Amino acid sequence: LFFLLSKTRSLLSVFEEDAGTLTEYTNQLLQAMQRVYGAQNEMCLATQQLSKQLLAYEKQHFALGKGDEEVISTLHYFSKVVDELNILHSELAKQLADTMVLPIIQFREKDLTEVSTLKDLFGLASNEHDVSMAKYSRLPKRKENEKIKAEVAKEVANARRKQHLSSLQYYCALNALQYRKRVAMMEPMLGYTRGQINFFKKGAEMFSKRMDSFLSSVSDMVQSIQGELDAEAEKMRVSQQDLIAVNESVYTPDSDVTSPAINRNLIQKAGYLNLRNKTGLVTTTWERLYFFTQGGNLMCQPRGAVAGGLIQDLDNCSVMAVDCEDRRYCFQITTPTGKAGITLQAESKKEYEEWICAINNISRQIYLTDNPEAAAIKLNQTALQAVTPITSFGKKHEVHHPSQNVKNMENDKIIPNESAGIHDSAQLIAPGTPIQFDIVLPATEFLDQNRGGRRANPFGESEDSSKDEEEDSLLQQMFIVRFLGSMAVQSDDTSEVIYEAMRQVLAARAIHNIFRMTESHLMVTSKNLRLIDPQTQVTRTSFELATVTQFAAHQDNRRLIGFVVHLSEILGEESMSAYVFESNTEGEKICYAISLGKEIIEAQKDPEALAQLMKSVPLTNDGKFVLLNDQSEEDGTTHEGEESEA
Numbered sequence: 076l077f078f079l080l081s082k083t084r085s086l087l088s089v090f091e092e093d094a095g096t097l098t099e100y101t102n103q104l105l106q107a108m109q110r111v112y113g114a115q116n117e118m119c120l121a122t123q124q125l126s127k128q129l130l131a132y133e134k135q136h137f138a139l140g141k142g143d144e145e146v147i148s149t150l151h152y153f154s155k156v157v158d159e160l161n162i163l164h165s166e167l168a169k170q171l172a173d174t175m176v177l178p179i180i181q182f183r184e185k186d187l188t189e190v191s192t193l194k195d196l197f198g199l200a201s202n203e204h205d206v207s208m209a210k211y212s213r214l215p216k217r218k219e220n221e222k223i224k225a226e227v228a229k230e231v232a233n234a235r236r237k238q239h240l241s242s243l244q245y246y247c248a249l250n251a252l253q254y255r256k257r258v259a260m261m262e263p264m265l266g267y268t269r270g271q272i273n274f275f276k277k278g279a280e281m282f283s284k285r286m287d288s289f290l291s292s293v294s295d296m297v298q299s300i301q302g303e304l305d306a307e308a309e310k311m312r313v314s315q316q317d318l319i320a321v322n323e324s325v326y327t328p329d330s331d332v333t334s335p336a337i338n339r340n341l342i343q344k345a346g347y348l349n350l351r352n353k354t355g356l357v358t359t360t361w362e363r364l365y366f367f368t369q370g371g372n373l374m375c376q377p378r379g380a381v382a383g384g385l386i387q388d389l390d391n392c393s394v395m396a397v398d399c400e401d402r403r404y405c406f407q408i409t410t411p412t413g414k415a416g417i418t419l420q421a422e423s424k425k426e427y428e429e430w431i432c433a434i435n436n437i438s439r440q441i442y443l444t445d446n447p448e449a450a451a452i453k454l455n456q457t458a459l460q461a462v463t464p465i466t467s468f469g470k471k472h473e474v475h476h477p478s479q480n481v482k483n484m485e486n487d488k489i490i491p492n493e494s495a496g497i498h499d500s501a502q503l504i505a506p507g508t509p510i511q512f513d514i515v516l517p518a519t520e521f522l523d524q525n526r527g528g529r530r531a532n533p534f535g536e537s538e539d540s541s542k543d544e545e546e547d548s549l550l551q552q553m554f555i556v557r558f559l560g561s562m563a564v565q566s567d568d569t570s571e572v573i574y575e576a577m578r579q580v581l582a583a584r585a586i587h588n589i590f591r592m593t594e595s596h597l598m599v600t601s602k603n604l605r606l607i608d609p610q611t612q613v614t615r616t617s618f619e620l621a622t623v624t625q626f627a628a629h630q631d632n633r634r635l636i637g638f639v640v641h642l643s644e645i646l647g648e649e650s651m652s653a654y655v656f657e658s659n660t661e662g663e664k665i666c667y668a669i670s671l672g673k674e675i676i677e678a679q680k681d682p683e684a685l686a687q688l689m690k691s692v693p694l695t696n697d698g699k700f701v702l703l704n705d706q707s708e709e710d711g712t713t714h715e716g717e718e719s720e721a
Contacts, residue, residue, distance in 0.1 A: 174266025337424035628662025
């Protein structure tokens, strides 16, 4: 369907261009014939001009030139005949009017005018469809009126049916024109030549023997072309009847909203979307355009254009569902730098989710792989893995991967715990544990409200002490992350608790179709982990590095990172929570930064060990690890970012 739609749109422009060229040529040919008809005294000059015009058919560069070879060769021969008969021609008004001028006038007034009229009707039907779709797109989703929705949906279906019928009639006329133009080009000359031979006895004596067979072959060719036209017209008539007889639900938007068949493994997508355009500080307009993907690019093809133009480079972009002006099925594409891109609206839930999945697949550049379809299927296995038992899921992580158990610290170095084996999921996370999808931390917020713990600043602002701690930190590494979810856990003895938390968070997001995520800057220092608002640079929350007891990256999806925070409360109780994030970089890098921070904490107990550690720390060219004591003046550097939704 994707290739059929693209091919139809491209061919329509080519056919229209061909019809315009044919109209221009027909007018020129008719002028030449009228000059022959009306210019008795200048017959020689007129026939010379006609001969030249016949030869010009080959140089018209028709966009659809298939099947014109016979016409061109025939017109070439007619041109030679006109030149030979030039000295013998005199005006025979009635015969020329009936056999030469009249057929081409009928072709222009009947066939070309019919194509022009059908084009106008098709344009009106398309405009009516756009108006009905605009009305349907404005239906509110909060206060939905089923009666109004049904009326508008029926209006859209009627408009689509009308547009479909007018387009089929228009396409048939364009197809028929390709046959009729060849007949129209040869039939007038056939009558003209016969009239001249019949009128001039001398001409008949000169040319009758060799022209009879030629004219007979031309007549046979015309009849053959007419037969092809009749067969094509009958075939198109049957196709129209079949298409008109289809169920009305085919034309009704969002007809399968309850259980749409969604393909989440698409690596290319095409269709109509509403594009949001800002017209002022607070005013916007929506324009319905045809969009399609090409490689890693999102293309847009305006109506009437032969090809599409680039709208957005999708490589490493993120796509997010948004609430926009009380419209349904809206989503936004965000650039790799975090800058908000274009906002689009789909016409149905199926299109809405398939566009989000397709753009998400393309953004990961899987279209560059040898088997993009298989890569897309593997990319979307997260939802399937989310419902697999913990036993099979945990076995995938028995091999070495970037995870750490950091509860035991001895002899100034980290001693990873031995694998505790595969735990039952109920031992790691209590069944029915709620999942928090917002950046607010469920465990600490509950403690603040009910156990007398320190209350977080309601405005999200960090305390002044955070800056002093940052100045004293020997490590400062920033990562762009998006918060996926958090939940309370019952154990932090093994990294399996992180994998189970990832599984449950991703499963919940897939089951409930939650695309929204909050983007933050994760600052890893030798004292704590801080989540910073990318717009205001205000610290949203902070975790002491000593309280982070487990951290690990997903083995298959290397952009997933999680960690467990173990807190001791005032009343002697303890709480553990797992936090899951998606990073723009590989999760192993974040794990390495956290591990380095913990090594610095242990090394700070011994100045010599600290100096030795700092010598062994690799410093990248872009300054990922910064010694703040030596570069305190650069500590105020900020990073731009925005809150994203996906």
